[in-house]
Amino acid sequence: VILRASFSLVFIFTGLEGKVVSFPTETATSYVELTPQHEEELEAFTICLRFNTSLTRSYSLFSFATSGSNNEILLWSYSQSSYSISIQDNEALFSIPNGWSTTGWPHFCVTWESDTGKAELWLNGKSLGTETLRRGSTVKSNPSIIIGQEHDSFGGSFDKSQSFVGNITDVHMWDYVISSCKIKSARYGGSYAKGNLIDWDTVTFHKSGNVIIEPKVEEDYY
Numbered sequence: 001v002i003l004r005a006s007f008s009l010v011f012i013f014t015g016l017e018g019k020v021v022s023f024p025t026e027t028a029t030s031y032v033e034l035t036p037q038h039e040e041e042l043e044a045f046t047i048c049l050r051f052n053t054s055l056t057r058s059y060s061l062f063s064f065a066t067s068g069s070n071n072e073i074l075l076w077s078y079s080q081s082s083y084s085i086s087i088q089d090n091e092a093l094f095s096i097p098n099g100w101s102t103t104g105w106p107h108f109c110v111t112w113e114s115d116t117g118k119a120e121l122w123l124n125g126k127s128l129g130t131e132t133l134r135r136g137s138t139v140k141s142n143p144s145i146i147i148g149q150e151h152d153s154f155g156g157s158f159d160k161s162q163s164f165v166g167n168i169t170d171v172h173m174w175d176y177v178i179s180s181c182k183i184k185s186a187r188y189g190g191s192y193a194k195g196n197l198i199d200w201d202t203v204t205f206h207k208s209g210n211v212i213i214e215p216k217v218e219e220d221y222y
Ligand SMILES: *[C@@H]1O[C@H](CO)[C@@H](O)[C@H](O)[C@H]1NC(C)=O
Pocket: 052, 053, 054, 102, 103, 104, 105, 217, 220
């Protein structure tokens, strides 16, 4: 009988100011888990992030799972011109209009509010339109928040064909819908556009697998 002990070391870190998280290879094991600053049900939220990838298949950009739903919040890319927001497994699709570019380091924001169910996706400070999702619902608390992979169960069950390969930076999350001015400011790294649930600059996180934390090259982002 061969007994195999499998364990991994988990290092807890704080703060990613001026840093880019890089997932250089396709795996089912590389991810960064972000810890929110407080844990409560959400009646609204905003998530912003910036990324750089040459993937042509679909992939997860931001996976927020709870014990009740693996896709409590999911930001997903089908292709360079098609993205979706899911809330509790209800999905809204957004297409990038002709002539809008997602090459380089696109900056995405997603906003949602329970009252109207209005979900909106923003690319480089401009709205891609609105959809209605889960009106009247609340986003549940105690999430597992992961970049680099997509949850198929709470806290795990990753599939490398859904993983992110590339670089991500400036991930921020708020417990309210931020103004369009603030979305534009977040795009340019404005100092007052820091999330109150996740602030990239000070976030507590742990990483697993092949994840490299590199300094930002500022001129690349605009
Ligand atoms: C990713 O960013 C680098 C600069 O950091 C840029 O040279 C490259 O073209 C970008 N990749 C894609 C696929 O847009």
